[in-house]
Amino acid sequence: MSAKYMVVSLLLALTIYPAVKLSLGAALRDRTARHVLCQENLEYPHESHCCLNCPAGQFVKEACTKPLTRGTCAACPYDTYTEHDNGLMQCLQCTKCRTDEEVTRQCSNTQNSQCQCKSGSFCSPDQACEFCKKCSRCKPDEETVKNCTSTSNTVCKKKIATSATVLVTVGVIIPVIVAVGVVLLIYLKKKLSFSNFTVVSCKSSEVVKVNMDDKNNTTLEEEERQSAGPLEPQQEREPFLKESPPVHSQRRRLIPLNGQESLKKSFDLFEELDINYHNRFFRRIGLKDNEIQGADNQSPADKMYELLRLWMEKEGSKADINDLLEVLFSLDQKLSAETIIHKAITNCDFVYEDVKTDCVAADIVTHHGINEKPC
Structure with missing residues (x-):
């Protein structure tokens, strides 16, 4: 009975061993491919070995077939780049500057393009720069501490009034007040002096003068005209000034x-x-x-x-x-x-x-x- 059991066990072992060996071999190869360690910035992993990086401005067109060798490298196409030695299978796309930015460095196959906000605008590097903001201007009571740059806004601070500034201000304000007072006095004096004046009503055929102090009195010219008899009828004339109608002209676009x-x-x-x-x-x-x-x-x-x-x-x-x-x-x-x-x-x-x-x-x-x- 024991001999028969040993024969059956031996047959089972001979049947299972090749399958177990094959499975262990495949698992070992997969583990090797996954855990292969290559030198950073010098090599890149491919299958179960390491290949040497392609130089800057190129990319890996075909990986190497032997460890520590370089596969086939190709130059980056137009408008793409790689700045360092790499194991990339394609180059990186160049950055496009926005309409509110200007190009400070053109893109090449070894370096990306660089952009900055146009003069008079800025964009803070620690924020998401969706568009450039207009540089601020200091208020009249402020002074500029730092001018606006492409990455920072204008910095302002309140002006500090010095004793010299106060004296200058007082020296300017007082003469202005005095001058305004003199002008007002002259104006009032002229206004008072015209309290008695003569209004002249002009027509083409007659002159009538009316004394504003005594509206019931008539002038010598009016008395003479009355004694000479009635004047010939005349047509009513148009007033000297007429309000001109508004002009509606189509504006040029x-x-x-x-x-x-x-x-x-x-x-x-x-x-x-x-x-x-x-x-x-x-x-x-x-x-x-x-x-x-x-x-x-x-x-x-x-x-x-x-x-x-x-x-x-x-x-x-x-x-x-x-x-x-x-x-x-x-x-x-x-x-x-x-x-x-x-x-x-x-x-x-x-x-x-x-x-x-x-x-x-x-x-x-x-x-x-x-x-x-x-x-």
């Missing part, structure tokens, strides 16, 4: 030379608007009171820029400088509107819609009476 970029650049020009009209202007262009109040902690120039940028985002492709100018005209801010139009054309950001040349022709005087230079 502006078109941007560089799309939304021209419109965004024109926002700085709207600092021309009197600060007392700011909130009415913002409401007329469709901004809500809470949006306007949200920018109250900024300087007037920064508030104008940020709220116009918000307006442009809300309007999208419909945003048009002509709509902003029409609001200024409706607020009776004609001088500000015409100054903005002149600067926008002079800066070569806009042209009139009916101008067929690339920019404003030289030595042409516009209907505003301003000689605009060519671009």
